[in-house]
Amino acid sequence: MVQVKIPTPLRKYTAGAGSVEAQGATVTALVDDLERRYPGMKARLCDESGQVRRFVNIFVNGEDIRFLKHLETPLKAGDELSIVPAIAGGH
């Protein structure tokens, strides 16, 4: 299983949990598994064409998947995946 860190705005899908478990051999497969466990999650992470939304950053063990193999980045048991949006603050 992969540990998935969930940002505050998406915790409404995980009953408030900041960390959940999911599985998949790649990030794509893991996102699909997240969608099965927490319906609605995938549409927040990916656009209609299946690509990760521009303002969403996904890290595997602290590495941005943009600099790995994007959605095809491989995952193994014990990995940690973090979903981090661009930040919000205040005018």
Added chain:
Amino acid sequence: MLRARAVLGQPIPPASEPLSATSAFQLVGNTPLVEIRRVRDGLAPGVRLFGKLEGFNPGGSVKDRPALKMIQDGLARGALHPGKTILDSTSGNTGIALAMVGAALGYPVELVMPGNVSVERKKVVAAFGAKAIYSDPLEGSDGAIRLCRKILAEAPDRYFKPDQYNNAANPQAHYETTGPEIWRQTAAEVTHFVAGIGTGGTIMGTGRYLKEQNPAVQIVAAEPDDAFHGLEGLKHMASSIVPGIYHEEQLDRKIGIATDDAYNMVYRLGREEGLLVGQSSGAAHVAALQVARTLERGTIVVLFADFGDRYLSTNLWLGWQRLQGQVP
């Protein structure tokens, strides 16, 4: 291929009065207004659109105004005095502004920021000599607010916390400067003011001033259309810690903006107007066009909170489409 612009205005000649100031913070405010003449998408000819370019402030954003006012207010009340450190939570621009004013006045500054603020912000804050404390990126600006409260509670006598989310001096800065500037720059013709909301300080203070001059002026807020968004600097109020200075009932309208629409507007403003602004400005301009489409006549002022070069390392420019070889 864009055609060359046939009509160019003449540059404004240098002002004749002395331009030197005795300190950087004296240069805060009096930012220029520029007419948006191309990114207006077929609006009625009687509708004029102007951008208020807050990136011209010495700290590079609209936040210089409240930062300076809150520090001046703290000094006047005796809450800030030598020996104290300025501490606040910020998503970036307020931190840069506090760091700039603190440096100019000789006060140390500590800033609590989400760990995922842009590299440019981290470097600028460090360049002004301020200390950054990073909060959990997963918790966004609310995480920084909570961590800052904890740090303050542990050593309340050590710090002066401007508390931009709850300090009346924040909207007051805009009531005293941004509002009067817009009134004067539009020769009292402004009919709509559009700005993003984060603390709400800009829109509350500017709106209050403009409505006092002319109650018919419409105050329109742009906010992210969802809690999960990429509009750095803006807050989705329904899912956030609501700032004490924010009073939604004083707005005439609030428009939710999708992150992608705001990003695309940033690209357009750069290419079609020669204005490289940040994503909150893109969001505000999308909202302004929505309002403008319903009008036959009007003078709309949109607040462009900062310039876009502060975001060159962020998803705004390093987004997925670009990395996939598509031009944004």
